[in-house]
Amino acid sequence: MTDDTTPGHGHVLILEPGRADRHYWRDLWAYRELFAILAWRDVAVRYKQTVIGVAWAVIRPSLTMVIFTVVFGRLAKLPSEGGAPYPVMVFAGMLPWFLFSTILSEASGSLVGNANLVGKVYFPRLIIPASSAAVALVDFAINFAILLSLMVWYGYWPSWRIALLPAFVVLSMLASLGPAFLITALNVKYRDFRYIIPFIVQFGLYVSPVGFSSEIVSEHWRFFYSLNPMVGVIDGFRWCILGGDSSIYLPDFLLSLGVVAAFLWLGVTYFRRTERSFADLI
Amino acid sequence: MSADVIIRAEGLGKKYTIGHATDRERYVALRDVLARGARDAWRKTVDMARGRPIVAGDTVEEFWALKDVSFEVKRGEVLGIIGRNGAGKSTLLKILSRITEPSEGRVTIHGRVASLLEVGTGFHSELTGRENIYLNGAILGMRRAEVRRKFDEIVAFSEVEKFLDTPVKHYSSGMYVRLAFSVAAHLEPEILIVDEVLAVGDARFQMKCLGKLSEVVGGGRTVLFVSHNIAAVERLAFRSILLQNGQVIANGPAASTVSTYLRTFKDLPAGWINVETTPRKYLGTRQAVITHIFLDHGQSLISRDHPIIFTLRSKIIDPINVMRVSFTIFALDGTPVGSGFSNEMDVSHHHGAIGHRVTISAPGLAPGRYYFGIAIGRGDHTSGHVDYDVVFDCLPFEVAPPLTKDGVLSFWSHAWGPVLFTNVVLTADSKNVGADAA
Numbered sequence A: 001m002t003d004d005t006t007p008g009h010g011h012v013l014i015l016e017p018g019r020a021d022r023h024y025w026r027d028l029w030a031y032r033e034l035f036a037i038l039a040w041r042d043v044a045v046r047y048k049q050t051v052i053g054v055a056w057a058v059i060r061p062s063l064t065m066v067i068f069t070v071v072f073g074r075l076a077k078l079p080s081e082g083g084a085p086y087p088v089m090v091f092a093g094m095l096p097w098f099l100f101s102t103i104l105s106e107a108s109g110s111l112v113g114n115a116n117l118v119g120k121v122y123f124p125r126l127i128i129p130a131s132s133a134a135v136a137l138v139d140f141a142i143n144f145a146i147l148l149s150l151m152v153w154y155g156y157w158p159s160w161r162i163a164l165l166p167a168f169v170v171l172s173m174l175a176s177l178g179p180a181f182l183i184t185a186l187n188v189k190y191r192d193f194r195y196i197i198p199f200i201v202q203f204g205l206y207v208s209p210v211g212f213s214s215e216i217v218s219e220h221w222r223f224f225y226s227l228n229p230m231v232g233v234i235d236g237f238r239w240c241i242l243g244g245d246s247s248i249y250l251p252d253f254l255l256s257l258g259v260v261a262a263f264l265w266l267g268v269t270y271f272r273r274t275e276r277s278f279a280d281l282i
Numbered sequence B: 001m002s003a004d005v006i007i008r009a010e011g012l013g014k015k016y017t018i019g020h021a022t023d024r025e026r027y028v029a030l031r032d033v034l035a036r037g038a039r040d041a042w043r044k045t046v047d048m049a050r051g052r053p054i055v056a057g058d059t060v061e062e063f064w065a066l067k068d069v070s071f072e073v074k075r076g077e078v079l080g081i082i083g084r085n086g087a088g089k090s091t092l093l094k095i096l097s098r099i100t101e102p103s104e105g106r107v108t109i110h111g112r113v114a115s116l117l118e119v120g121t122g123f124h125s126e127l128t129g130r131e132n133i134y135l136n137g138a139i140l141g142m143r144r145a146e147v148r149r150k151f152d153e154i155v156a157f158s159e160v161e162k163f164l165d166t167p168v169k170h171y172s173s174g175m176y177v178r179l180a181f182s183v184a185a186h187l188e189p190e191i192l193i194v195d196e197v198l199a200v201g202d203a204r205f206q207m208k209c210l211g212k213l214s215e216v217v218g219g220g221r222t223v224l225f226v227s228h229n230i231a232a233v234e235r236l237a238f239r240s241i242l243l244q245n246g247q248v249i250a251n252g253p254a255a256s257t258v259s260t261y262l263r264t265f266k267d268l269p270a271g272w273i274n275v276e277t278t279p280r281k282y283l284g285t286r287q288a289v290i291t292h293i294f295l296d297h298g299q300s301l302i303s304r305d306h307p308i309i310f311t312l313r314s315k316i317i318d319p320i321n322v323m324r325v326s327f328t329i330f331a332l333d334g335t336p337v338g339s340g341f342s343n344e345m346d347v348s349h350h351h352g353a354i355g356h357r358v359t360i361s362a363p364g365l366a367p368g369r370y371y372f373g374i375a376i377g378r379g380d381h382t383s384g385h386v387d388y389d390v391v392f393d394c395l396p397f398e399v400a401p402p403l404t405k406d407g408v409l410s411f412w413s414h415a416w417g418p419v420l421f422t423n424v425v426l427t428a429d430s431k432n433v434g435a436d437a438a
Helices: A024-030 A032-049 A052-075 A086-108 A115-120 A127-154 A160-189 A191-207 A219-225 A229-241 A250-281 B030-049 B089-096 B129-139 B144-158 B173-185 B203-218 B230-236 B254-267
Strands: A012-015 B005-020 B059-074 B078-083 B104-110 B113-116 B191-195 B222-226 B239-244 B247-253 B288-295 B301-303 B308-316 B322-331 B336-341 B352-360 B368-378 B386-400
Touching: A024 A032, A032 A127, A032 B129, A052 A086, A052 A127, A086 A127, A086 A160, A086 A191, A086 A229, A115 A250, A127 A160, A160 A191, A160 A229, A160 A250, A219 A250, A229 A250, B005 B089, B005 B222, B059 B089, B059 B104, B059 B222, B059 B239, B059 B247, B078 B089, B078 B230, B078 B254, B089 B104, B089 B113, B089 B191, B089 B222, B129 B144, B129 B173, B144 B173, B173 B203, B203 B222, B203 B230, B222 B230, B230 B254, B239 B254, B247 B254, B288 B368, B308 B368, B308 B386, B322 B352
Parallel strands: B078 B222, B078 B239, B113 B191, B191 B222, B288 B386, B301 B386
Antiparallel strands: A012 B104, B005 B059, B005 B104, B239 B247, B288 B308, B308 B352, B322 B336, B322 B368, B368 B386
């Protein structure tokens, strides 16, 4: 039988083992409303359930900022970047870092948390971790507001480069989604992967230049340091937000970009390869 | 190869991998423990490297939930899918709904499919009724504009207008189900796949749902549905297929498939039945497993006043302190009739094989044919329960209709249900007769 014999209905679907779905990206686009509504659900539920929800989003970064400023700025007397006050520099680095860590932790449990959906309805599964990442954007907006008030408090004025910030927000989302997709998919098969997340988040906070400027890393280590994709992202954020002579090393930044792209490719590929069996495993 | 075939399944199969714990030798030597641990770890590493799921247990067994299933559905046809628990009905629907992938074979579908495998999928208890309508609509594949257009109709059908802006966690279960079904009832795909959703809500709402489904059917849409409600299948489906152990054993007019289905129950074996290697539909903790079961009366007719007695042998695998037996009795069409939990027995000094006898002293069942689902475990409905092992679809039996005074078999209509209430007492009541008595 050929598709031509079907009267008037162009939509033909063939289900076969191992058949890579050719219409995957088209399907993903067709399900954009589901993506939007799931993201809206996650945000609505989060801020409906807890009064503390908003307060928590303010307290956590503020306290971290204070601690980093005291430990790295006052005790270790590390230099700030571009003449910015130390707290502002720390906060500018924390913005992408918290975006990264929230996306990672929200996404990794999202499929298991939505097991009832996965077992009962078809849709491209990529929607679930992606929509849970939307919650992180709301937290990001709150953090950004804190940063703005911090800058007003210090009377610190950003340069024109802050106009490029949206591009770096997108970059940090991409940097987060790659590992997030990978760990989400692995977590369905091997539930122990959820124990890795707190470790990555805690460890990464100190390995990435959040509490200090990446400028203090010595020249011949910088190459290896930039293999951490968050290094490029955080540098980019500081470059946008902190004016003056805050600088960005282009080769290292490109290297970070490459790592981000590699992780994204790996995450999406692995996710797509395993997603057909999610319903059987979950 | 006619042009109006809308779904064609060819040689469909679905394989699952399940793990078994083999007889565990006592860990006497550290060497054995290490060797076993290393073997396990190696197997799991290899599994992981190859991207296969890690399966618990020592030996891995393949289990075909569906095997070589082929059928066609024509445009506008209503196909019923029947079969016992574990026959593969749900697996088939999951493949057709694209939730899971077949292990072999192929399906060709011409048209948009919407599947309804559960009522209220994705409902969130913190969200209001109104919000959940949009959420559930999107999950079922409706566009927002479509939901908005049908919104009033959905709300009217559900009869929860007053509580539309209340979080559904405050709804009664009836309201919840009505709202959920209403959203689903307004789906308009070319092909609708439905799993056992008619068994929701109160009787009046069920009738309303059946009516709505008939309307959908009348509208020329293609519908595939699974139901335990044999009457619904006979009434709604033109044709039905019967699945048994993952294979299609009958495919034809609904009435004839249904009668084939009812006949399959006679084929269940009697006497001691070895169920140790029977595939389990629900895996318990497997701290102990049921190995053999036996119905004292065999398949023979049980007189209604007679107790039902069955015996089972189990094998304790991991040390456990207590064991109880629980059971559910099903009517022939798969409707659960009732369940019971035995007392717990101390088994802490046992290991290996153990036997138990269960006596249901006054079952109160109406004449008819029934079968069991049996579980061993601990705890009950009051304390919370854990099942070690569960065996479905076993020990068929028949409750004989009593003889009348003339010595012929009495009559019991299926419409009267599976329970016969006894000791129904009629007494005279002179107080409430009213004025007419005077």
